[in-house]
Amino acid sequence: MxxxxxxxxxxxxxxxxxxxxxxxxxxxxxxxxxxxxxxxxxxxxxxxxxxxxxxxxxxxxxxxxxxxxxxxxxxxxxxxxxxxxxxxxxxxxxxKEETLATKDEVSVAAVPSETWFTAYHPYADHITFLRDLQSGFTSQSEIITTGTSVQGRTLTGIHIWGSGGKGSKPAVLFHGTVHAREWISTMTVEYMAWQLLTKYSTNSTVKAMVDKFDFYIIPIVNPDGFVYSQTTDRLWRKNRQTVSGNSCVGRDINRNWPYKWEVTGGASTNPCSETYKGQAAGDSPENKGLVAHVNSLRDSKGLTLYIDFHSYGQYILWPYGYNCNVVVDNDAQHRSLATRAASAIRAVSGTRYTIGPACSTLYATTGDSTDYTDAVGQSTYSYTYELRDTGNYGFTLPASQIQPTIRETWEGVVSMVRDA
Ligand SMILES: [Zn+2]
Missing domain, CATH: 3.30.70.340 (Metallocarboxypeptidase-like)
Known part of the structure; x- marks a missing residue:
């Protein structure tokens, strides 16, 4: 015994x-x-x-x-x-090849320069980045919040609009860093906001994008996990929610969305697993805030395009995750936009993306964001981008690859926004 x-x-x-x-x-x-x-x-x-x-x-x-x-x-x-x-x-x-800037050189309330995108940054500096960016373009942007994390951090983003005025167009929604360790996704989503605002007055392509849609951009939807990945465990993925009677920590917020959450096989019921789905659909505070935001966009001008940025693997995926035999009714259009986006990315620096419906192309996922934005959020298009690389560096992509990655991804996003 x-x-x-x-x-x-x-x-x-x-x-x-x-x-x-x-x-x-x-x-x-x-x-x-x-x-x-x-x-x-x-x-x-x-x-x-x-x-x-x-x-x-x-x-x-x-x-x-x-x-x-x-x-x-x-x-x-x-x-x-x-x-x-x-x-x-x-x-x-x-x-050690990653560079985490210890102190950011951007002066208070100045629009951040492109050098921001040459290093990874601490959480607090990301919030400063958004505020500094917004303060340079007050007539066409505002800081938005979409709820609070387990540890009380505010999910913070930026809303950008064009000549039609605030809230006048259908929504484009970008999420980043739902998985804490996927740091390149933070930088990529921030670059989208930075490009849309700083290039609006000089670049006709950007102006057309911003005049066509209202953009809602949230670079870090899992702030607690992100901070934990910076202070304690670089490879942390989930949020920091505890489960009573279990010592393992964290729900996978991207297995927690309240659509087909109960279906088996695409998430784990073990609190120690990287893909722990939670005890009930939508029972993480982060998810509650994101759900409310998606629903409010649906109920106002509607949602046209949703992109959830992840790493790694170089995939562009669309619903569904929960079942490999079910495809969205506009599957052909999803494929068409993804094909063109993948070509646009490849034209920049040769990076090859694999595209397809999530379950059959990569693996089954239940309670994921894109199934929800499609089926419940009624978004015309819903995609997951799995950014660079294919595993050589994985989540710890060197800082020298930030700019190549965000620049090629920008072209993919431009293509999708134009086609949507
Ligand atoms: Zn991920």
Whole structure:
């Protein structure tokens, strides 16, 4: 009995989910990123790998799983896979290629310059960025908020309008950083806002975009998780909500939307999983705020285009996630816009995107944002962008790739807004 207890304690200790000591940052020195090929019907093996890995980087993907593994667990994990390749020899060392600016050089209330997009930034500076940008264009923008996070942070964004006046056109809505570790998505969504405002008076393409739609742009919809990814665990994905009776933290806000939430197979009911769906549909405060905002856009001028920016993988996906046999009624139009956007991106620097309906192209997801904006938000178009890269750097894309990524993605978005 005693030994059984000891074994289960040891196993519990091996349970992934690096739990840092208070005030300490998780040190990934020596951890490896592995790409695992699993044999078929491997749900059981996948569960074992999830327990051994520090993080699953692409949860839900069953045939090719990217994981980060502590040195002592590498042998056990590779033994479970049919094939394995090392993506990153030393994850901790790779993190050092990211540049997190410690203090931002933008002076108060000046419109941020393009150098903002040459580094990653602390959370507080992102809020300053939005306020400084807005203060330079007060006649055609306002700061918006869409609810509050678990820890009391305000979900903050910017609303941009053109010659028709505030709130006169159908909505285009951009979300970023629902998954905390996907830092390139923050920079990308901010670039959209920056381009639309700073180029409006000089660029006819931008002017046409802003005069056609009201833009609602929220670069960080998971602020608590984002802060945690900057202070404690660089690979954190979820929000920071606790579950009573369980020590694991966090709901996946992008498995929490109240549409087809109850369908099985596209999210986890285990609070320790990277894709934990929550105890009830829409039971994360972040999701409640986002849902209310989507519904209010639907009920005013309507929603034409929604894009949820993620990384990594280089995909443009559209609904549905919850069922691989169900497609949206305007599937052909979704494909047409995505095809043209992918070409526009590729024309900039050769980056190739894979496009298609989410479930059949990538993997099943339930309670995700684009299923909701399509089915309930009645958005004409709903997309998920999975930005650079395809796994070489994964979430920790070097700062030197921020500008190439945002510039090519901008062209994809211009194409979609023109076509929508
Ligand atoms: Zn994501």
């Amino acid at each position: 005693k030994s059984l207890l000891l074994i289960s304690l040891l196993l519990a200790d091996a349970l992934s989910f690096v739990v840092p000591r208070a005030g300490q940052e998780v040190d990934y020195s020596g951890f490896k990123a592995l790409r695992l090929k699993l044999s078929e019907q491997s749900e059981d093996i996948e569960a074992q790998i999830e327990e051994l890995a520090a993080h699953v980087l692409n949860p839900g993907r069953s045939e090719l799983l990217d994981v980060v593994v502590a040195p002592e667990n590498v042998d056990a994990v590779t033994a479970l896979a049919a094939e394995s390749t090392v993506i990153t020899e030393d994850v901790g060392a790779a993190f």
